[in-house]
Amino acid sequence: MKTIYKLATLTLMMLAASLYGFSQKPPKASGPENLERGVIGPVTSNGSWSGYSTLALIPGAGLIPVTNTNTVLYIGFTAGTEADITNMVLYTTPRGSSTISTVTPITLGGISNPSIDLASATVCPIVEISAVNPCIVRLDPVKLTLSALSDYYFVVYFTANDSNNGALGLTAPSFGQSSLRGSYISGNETTLGVGGSIPSSLSFSAQPYNLMYVMND
């Protein structure tokens, strides 16, 4: 009878092992995932942003089918010691339309008008920043699931009459392979409301300044 128990135990263990093996799921992609094809390759520097708004188009048509409940925006700096931001927002429009349907505040450290200390090693690990060593800052996650049926415009207004922003350099992509597009305009474009329009004078045919990546974490 002892032999029977041994055989039974062995068989049950084999059964458990086979069940465990079949129940495994394929591995998931590790780490944060791209929601959109971001800026690729080396960047150059574009300077003097006091009193300007940058507008970056995140096209719904460019979304990678990755499940996300959070959207995280990453912005890049190439020169300067401090970036003084008056406001940051993310506008939602129907795909291909310039009419704003939703306005979502964007923050860093919980505030939408941060001053970013680019000389701090905790903010920019490689000091001093340059086009070769850009400082990439991760903004606060937004509780927003991007939809392929919408377009999104990320807008940052750099405070006017501000010497820090006069010396500020933003990343400007060299390669044209990103799905992101961008433009800029003088004045504060972060105060548009629902029903307002993205300025029609902007073409968004070029790569974006400042915005580098759109990810789920």
Next chain:
Amino acid sequence: MNTFNKLATCALMMLVLAASAFAQAPGPETTLANLTEGQGTIANSGNPQWDGFSELVLIPGASLMGASSSSTALYITFTGGTEADIGNMVLYSTLRGNDAVIKATKVTLGGLSDPSINLTSTSVCPNGAPTVTVPCTIRLDTVKAALTTLDDYYFVIYFTLDTNNEKIVGAGQSVEPGALSGFYLYGDQTRIGAKGAIATNENTDQPAFFLTYVANE
């Protein structure tokens, strides 16, 4: 009776095991998935004579598309030549947007990082010697590494200085390069160690000549 019990228990256990195996839903099949957008068309213009040259191809972390992968398969394509003599192949990792090497991973074909590829063999190129209309795409050995969106990768292939390599032709100057971009330099660029720097890409976002696809298998 004792023998009967033994036989009965054994038979029952075998039945349970067999039933369990047959009852399993088929295991998750690994599906071929692109990790980044590869080249859409194959061309052959713009190739230099490759003897003594290295090609460096950027696989940007910002372009990864979220497919699950614990391994990475690189595919290279030839459109001319009879034998490719490779001096070495390597996959460098850098931080995203940076040129400093943090890791160098050996890339092999048939276990060798310096293979000679017989392009006239139908076991290598099923349609015989490659042409631009009948290119020969070769899957290198799978690299046991998951690509992360937070890093960039450079696949570097060095072609030995010999007469065979004077005649090889890659897939180059495609009008649909996907997310891959490459450039080439004279000399062996596969020996850069950790903390070394990738040479500056002065060809901007030109399509890659040899690396055509990056997939999970």
